[in-house]
Amino acid sequence: DTAVSQTPKYLVTQMGNDKSIKCEQNLGHDTMYWYKQDSKKFLKIMFSYNNKELIINETVPNRFSPKSPDKAHLNLHINSLELGDSAVYFCASSPSGEPGELFFGEGSRLTVL
């Protein structure tokens, strides 16, 4: 049973397109996150939701919009994709808003051509 699952694992698309990445966790956690890992492996937090409420919204272009329909799901929608959006996007969850142990998904590699 996968604890944090992301789909799709790979996504190749053209500049200007809109795409979504979905994330689901079956751990019963209250908090979910989106991180972006660039080509140098640097991980940067993008968003965090706690019980469907947005608690972290880093300086991210507003082309990126998270949506949490319930506390087990956190999706990421990206409009008007740009070359610089190419990266691996990781979803993670934790039991509470306090930054304890995070459980990561396997990542979604986005390539924008």
Place this chain on the structure above:
Amino acid sequence: SQQGEEDPQALSIQEGENATMNCSYKTSINNLQWYRQNSGRGLVHLILIRSNEREKHSGRLRVTLDTSKKSSSLLITASRAADTASYFCATGSNDYKLSFGAGTTVTVRA
């Protein structure tokens, strides 16, 4: 903004040797965590040390924390080929964020 910075960026050791990597951070923290990432995979939590702790052990892992120097170290003893991975430190603060560095890439040669 980036909080933790790992040093060295890359490390190559022989199987059976110990691997030590360091992490420095800038602001006050509640806890510091270490994660492992195998190539093409997600991050896996290894160990968490709270700001009032100085040392913690888990199996072959030993973590130290020096809050006066704002630094931490991760020691992997008796390394194995399976320890080949990237290791990240992450700092947790009151702002609910867990901030990661760019990691140390460890290669264990057989």
